[in-house]
Amino acid sequence: MMSFLSYFISGVSLGSVYAIIALGYTMVYGIARMLNFAHGDIIMIGGFAIFTAVTTMGLPPLAGILIGVVVCTVLGVTIERVAYRPLREASSLAVLITAIGISYLLQNVALLIFGSNSHQFTSVVNLPNLVLADGRLNISSTTIVTILSCIVIMIALTTFINRTRTGQAMLAVSEDRGAASLMGIDVNKTIAVTFAIGSALAAIAGALLCSAYPSLTPYTGSMPGIKAFTAAVFGGIGSIPGALLGGIILGVIENLSKAYISSQLSDAIVFAVLIVVLLVRPTGILGRQINEKV
Amino acid sequence: MDAKRIRIQNGITYGMVIAFWAVIQIMDKTGNLSSLLKGLLVPLCMYAILAVSLNLTVGILGELSLGHAGFMCLGAFSGAFFTNCMETAMPSVGLRFFLALILGAAVAGVFGLLIGIPVLRLKGDYLAIVTLAFGEIIKNLINVMYIGRDASGFHFSNKDALSMGMDETGVVIVKGAQGITGTPRAATFTIGILLLLLTLFIVLNLMHSRTGRAIMSIRDNRIAAESIGINITKYKLMAFSVSAALAGMAGVLYAHSLSTLQATSNNFGYNKSILILVFVVLGGLGNMRGSIIAAVVLTALPEMLRGLNDYRMLIYAVVLIIMTIFNSSPKAIEMRSVVMDKIRHRKTAGKEAA
Numbered sequence: 001m002m003s004f005l006s007y008f009i010s011g012v013s014l015g016s017v018y019a020i021i022a023l024g025y026t027m028v029y030g031i032a033r034m035l036n037f038a039h040g041d042i043i044m045i046g047g048f049a050i051f052t053a054v055t056t057m058g059l060p061p062l063a064g065i066l067i068g069v070v071v072c073t074v075l076g077v078t079i080e081r082v083a084y085r086p087l088r089e090a091s092s093l094a095v096l097i098t099a100i101g102i103s104y105l106l107q108n109v110a111l112l113i114f115g116s117n118s119h120q121f122t123s124v125v126n127l128p129n130l131v132l133a134d135g136r137l138n139i140s141s142t143t144i145v146t147i148l149s150c151i152v153i154m155i156a157l158t159t160f161i162n163r164t165r166t167g168q169a170m171l172a173v174s175e176d177r178g179a180a181s182l183m184g185i186d187v188n189k190t191i192a193v194t195f196a197i198g199s200a201l202a203a204i205a206g207a208l209l210c211s212a213y214p215s216l217t218p219y220t221g222s223m224p225g226i227k228a229f230t231a232a233v234f235g236g237i238g239s240i241p242g243a244l245l246g247g248i249i250l251g252v253i254e255n256l257s258k259a260y261i262s263s264q265l266s267d268a269i270v271f272a273v274l275i276v277v278l279l280v281r282p283t284g285i286l287g288r289q290i291n292e293k294v
Numbered sequence: 295m296d297a298k299r300i301r302i303q304n305g306i307t308y309g310m311v312i313a314f315w316a317v318i319q320i321m322d323k324t325g326n327l328s329s330l331l332k333g334l335l336v337p338l339c340m341y342a343i344l345a346v347s348l349n350l351t352v353g354i355l356g357e358l359s360l361g362h363a364g365f366m367c368l369g370a371f372s373g374a375f376f377t378n379c380m381e382t383a384m385p386s387v388g389l390r391f392f393l394a395l396i397l398g399a400a401v402a403g404v405f406g407l408l409i410g411i412p413v414l415r416l417k418g419d420y421l422a423i424v425t426l427a428f429g430e431i432i433k434n435l436i437n438v439m440y441i442g443r444d445a446s447g448f449h450f451s452n453k454d455a456l457s458m459g460m461d462e463t464g465v466v467i468v469k470g471a472q473g474i475t476g477t478p479r480a481a482t483f484t485i486g487i488l489l490l491l492l493t494l495f496i497v498l499n500l501m502h503s504r505t506g507r508a509i510m511s512i513r514d515n516r517i518a519a520e521s522i523g524i525n526i527t528k529y530k531l532m533a534f535s536v537s538a539a540l541a542g543m544a545g546v547l548y549a550h551s552l553s554t555l556q557a558t559s560n561n562f563g564y565n566k567s568i569l570i571l572v573f574v575v576l577g578g579l580g581n582m583r584g585s586i587i588a589a590v591v592l593t594a595l596p597e598m599l600r601g602l603n604d605y606r607m608l609i610y611a612v613v614l615i616i617m618t619i620f621n622s623s624p625k626a627i628e629m630r631s632v633v634m635d636k637i638r639h640r641k642t643a644g645k646e647a648a
Contacts, residue, residue: 035419037568083615086623093358094622097575100568101618104611112604226426226564233423262452264471268434271427278424279412 015251016150021228024198040225046206076199236287339486347540353580356513364429369542373398402542473556
């Protein structure tokens with residue numbers, strides 16, 4: 001029972017990381033209608049930025065995270081400006097290919113700077129572990145911090161979107177871009193803000209992910225990126241509570257199947273659950289059904 | 295397009311492939327073929343087949359699929375399995391390879407059909423992620439699969455070779471993550487080109503047939519197509535499974551060009567599916583000739599840049615981004631047409647002056 005609980009909690013923690021990454025996917029998809037394939041690689045860049053600040057330059061972890069957030073935000077906005085904005089009116093496939101190009105670019109830049117060897121990431125959380133039930137349940141502090149950060153981010157983001165003018169502008173653009181721009185909303189600025197938020201979250205996700213799984217390579221971000229994207233689709237892409245729900249369910253399923261079924265098949269099981277959910281609910285668990293008009 | 299123009303266009307495509315074959319043959323005979331290029335020839339054919347077959351799903355049917363590498367993986371493994379199984383029953387490598395091609399295509403096609411029935415109800419990005427998921431599942435399952443054979447028949451396991459409980463005559467054919475070893479390397483450039491021509495023949499004929507027009511009508515407007523009585527499910531499944539079968543065939547070709555076949559994320563992961571999609575999109579949706587050219591150029595480019603070592607993938611990425619923006623951005627298209635108009639204008643002006 002205790003081992004189940006411990007697998008479950010670390011699953012929720014992994015799921016929280018997926019949820020934070022999935023937020024970036026889901027917001028960008030909801031507002032810009034594009035799959036940002038490079039999002040996973042922004043996580044990796046964030047990880048390397050923090051690694052450089054903390055391990056190489058010896059700064060305190062919080063300063064490292066701050067640097068990571070700044071680097072990723074600037075990077076995200078720049079990518080949007082240079083590569084995605086010229087294709088705003090182009091077909092969604094062209095945007096997808098550009099995003100893939102950006103993904104290759106980020107990976108190879110990281111490869112040139114940091115090499116292909118794996119780097120040992122020091123956890124940004126250095127607190128004692130939480131020991132419960134007479135030592136039978138040992139929860140690492142990274143796990144707790146990850147779950148708490150996810151909750152804080154969710155609350156902050158929901159408040160931001162519902163209570164601020166920029167947040168309302170984001171909702172309006174995701175609803176109807178044309179109508180929003182007629183109402184005087186600067187669509188380009190709103191999309192840039194969305195990329196900034198998504199990329200900042202990616203940096204935080206990078207810090208948490210690398211604290212839990214400390215080996216950092218130029219390809220670190222790509223599989224969690226795909227999984228988080230799966231989580232976003234799973235919960236209903238475009239929906240913020242959906243990203244949270246999808247991320248956590250996915251993380252729990254992945255960890256439990258790793259523990260009880262097969263570690264090699266855990267990815268296959270995650271993807272199989274996704275397929276079943278999408279077949280029953282074609283727009284994800286919390287996704288809106290869109291009726292087709294003739 | 296009228297029938298005559300279609301025939302000319304198709305002729306150019308076939309001619310291009312045959313000319314490429316001839317040039318390579320001449321280079322080979324005169325000894326101008328570098329060993330680097332020689333090693334690339336079969337992969338070039340394979341990527342061209344994969345790109346043309348994916349173009350059938352993405353360009354003609356209009357559905358985004360990110361699981362093409364999964365079908366290729368199925369074909370590769372069933373083909374290699376067959377070739378290894380029949381080693382004693384059929385000594386001729388050529389015959390085994392030929393039958394393996396048919397079998398690999400059939401297995402991938404059947405899976406395409408089975409996967410397509412539930413999945414093709416989804417649309418757009420949802421379909422894309424589900425096909426990606428299927429590709430990953432196939433790769434993962436093959437990685438834990440063990441198949442062996444002894445005197446009493448076949449044995450399966452999803453754990454390890456020992457748990458199959460075979461007697462001493464037993465031979466392990468599929469070794470989980472170690473894959474299949476010892477497949478004869480029967481794939482040659484000429485066979486690759488023949489398969490590419492066959493793929494082109496199937497896809498081009500399908501495109502310009504009544505069936506192909508029905509498929510394209512679904513792409514252009516599903517509701518309108520349905521209202522004139524086109525059976526959407528049937529045509530979608532047909533295009534999807536033909537595309538899967540051709541990818542399976544490319545997989546068999548791939549399996550017979552290496553002595554060790556493993557299902558890793560490098561050769562059958564979603565990255566491979568994305569790579570093929572890049573060929574299709576840059577070559578032009580629905581344009582088979584473009585797919586082949588893009589596949590050949592983009593496969594050869596990183597190899598030709600080998601001298602630049604670490605920078606080659608960086609250059610590849612930049613070229614990819616710039617090419618897409620130049621091809622698809624509304625501003626770039628406008629700029630291009632302005633420049634073209636000026637050139638044209640100057641020409642006509644020059645003629646008038648003369």
